[in-house]
Amino acid sequence: MGREAQIGRTAILESALAIADDDGLDAVTMHAVAKRLQVTPMALYRHVANKAALLDGLVEMLLTEFPLPARQLPWDERLTALAAGIRATAHRHPGVFPLLLSRPTVTQAAVHVRDSIHQALREAGVPETDLGRIERLLSTAILGFAVSEATGRFRLHDQTVLDEDFAELQRWMRRLLPTPPHPPDSGATLA
Amino acid sequence: MGREAQIGRTAILESALAIADDDGLDAVTMHAVAKRLQVTPMALYRHVANKAALLDGLVEMLLTEFPLPARQLPWDERLTALAAGIRATAHRHPGVFPLLLSRPTVTQAAVHVRDSIHQALREAGVPETDLGRIERLLSTAILGFAVSEATGRFRLHDQTVLDEDFAELQRWMRRLLPTPPHPPDSGATLA
DNA sequence: GCTGTAAGCATACGGCATATACTGTGAGGT
DNA sequence: ACCTCACAGTATATGCCGTATGCTTACAGC
Numbered sequence: 001m002g003r004e005a006q007i008g009r010t011a012i013l014e015s016a017l018a019i020a021d022d023d024g025l026d027a028v029t030m031h032a033v034a035k036r037l038q039v040t041p042m043a044l045y046r047h048v049a050n051k052a053a054l055l056d057g058l059v060e061m062l063l064t065e066f067p068l069p070a071r072q073l074p075w076d077e078r079l080t081a082l083a084a085g086i087r088a089t090a091h092r093h094p095g096v097f098p099l100l101l102s103r104p105t106v107t108q109a110a111v112h113v114r115d116s117i118h119q120a121l122r123e124a125g126v127p128e129t130d131l132g133r134i135e136r137l138l139s140t141a142i143l144g145f146a147v148s149e150a151t152g153r154f155r156l157h158d159q160t161v162l163d164e165d166f167a168e169l170q171r172w173m174r175r176l177l178p179t180p181p182h183p184p185d186s187g188a189t190l191a
Numbered sequence: 192m193g194r195e196a197q198i199g200r201t202a203i204l205e206s207a208l209a210i211a212d213d214d215g216l217d218a219v220t221m222h223a224v225a226k227r228l229q230v231t232p233m234a235l236y237r238h239v240a241n242k243a244a245l246l247d248g249l250v251e252m253l254l255t256e257f258p259l260p261a262r263q264l265p266w267d268e269r270l271t272a273l274a275a276g277i278r279a280t281a282h283r284h285p286g287v288f289p290l291l292l293s294r295p296t297v298t299q300a301a302v303h304v305r306d307s308i309h310q311a312l313r314e315a316g317v318p319e320t321d322l323g324r325i326e327r328l329l330s331t332a333i334l335g336f337a338v339s340e341a342t343g344r345f346r347l348h349d350q351t352v353l354d355e356d357f358a359e360l361q362r363w364m365r366r367l368l369p370t371p372p373h374p375p376d377s378g379a380t381l382a
Numbered sequence: 383g384c385t386g387t388a389a390g391c392a393t394a395c396g397g398c399a400t401a402t403a404c405t406g407t408g409a410g411g412t
Numbered sequence: 413a414c415c416t417c418a419c420a421g422t423a424t425a426t427g428c429c430g431t432a433t434g435c436t437t438a439c440a441g442c
């Protein structure tokens with residue numbers, strides 16, 4: 001029944017993300033999104049409750065963009081790859097990325113990311129009771145760093161400096177976990 | 192020359208902060224601030240360039256509110272106290288606090304905080320070349336955590352859980368530093 | 383008391399999110 | 413083939429927002 005839709009929630013979110021990438025988060029207005037879709041602003045409200053919901057949708061898009069690593073990889077490579085992927089997402093969408101901290105949502109995508117981290121931590125030997133806490137600290141550190149880069153808090157520093165910062169962050173994150181991933185002296189462990 | 196001022200930059204920032212604390216950051220409008228000061232909106236522009244400058248001023252207020260610990264305290268206590276003070280500021284001003292990450296500024300207050308951390312790290316034995324990096328990672332972790340609490344990213348968890356999270360964060364932060372603050376086995380160190 | 387200057391005001395404008403009421407179109411039943 | 417009605421998109425309007433421009437007013441210093 002009814003008539004075929006010209007736009008949909010996904011198209012709206014993609015347009016909004018593109019506008020934010022091009023001209024910053026403040027440029028994301030209902031009018032601007034509508035214009036980009038060649039539609040009147042009010043048409044958006046058939047697919048999105050209001051602007052707040054649209055922004056929440058953007059957060060969800062970012063979470064979906066996080067590259068969850070294949071489960072057969074070793075746990076430490078998975079965590080490293082995920083952290084790097086999150087950082088890359090921040091670089092790709094600096095305008096929207098800070099919303100991950102300022103508009104936290106409990107969407108399916110968020111749960112998937114968290115579960116992926118939990119699973120890796122389990123394999124790292126983190127006791128079940130500590131899983132939540134370690135995941136919160138780890139994700140907070142990565143998000144904090146990536147948001148800082150996105151908002152220009154480190155703008156005085158070269159990319160190479162920030163890359164080394166991030167490498168150090170990754171090393172530091174391992175120190176929150178029980179077992180060293182590679183024994184420092186392979187083959188010659190004393191009992 | 193001219194006439195005695197009814198309001199000033201400080202009064203404006205204090206009003207804005209109070210409004211944000213009461214009704215959230217979105218309630219901080221030029222009109223609302225002016226009304227609270229019993230003045231027309233345009234009067235604010237004699238003391239503040241525009242709304243962006245007002246928000247930057249709020250960030251500066253938060254930084255000024257951070258309790259820089261007395262220099263004669265041991266370095267590790269200073270870092271611990273500063274971290275706790277930053278977290279307390281976030282609890283006091285949850286609406287404004289996220290601006291510390293989303294609107295980074297290089298104000299005098301920001302420099303003071305950073306210098307205070309640098310000095311503590313120096314006393315902790317951090318080599319001069321690593322000072323910047325360690326400070327960035329430490330401050331990012333604290334800020335990320337405090338912002339997460341302020342925005343409700345951890346809203347599903349009890350205060351006691353978050354307190355323990357923060358304690359674990361403090362322990363983790365020490366692991367970024369070269370020397371253990373208390374030798375684990377006092378008096379019985381082998382050469 | 384005169385006067386110049388700075389503080390605060392009045393008015394106005396364009397952009398914003400969005401409520402309400404409309405138009406028209408195409409799928410599904412007849 | 414035609415009706416019909418639900419739903420997509422539109423038109424219009426409201427009230428808030430930041431802020432430009434130009435006016436009024438009241439004190440400081442002469």
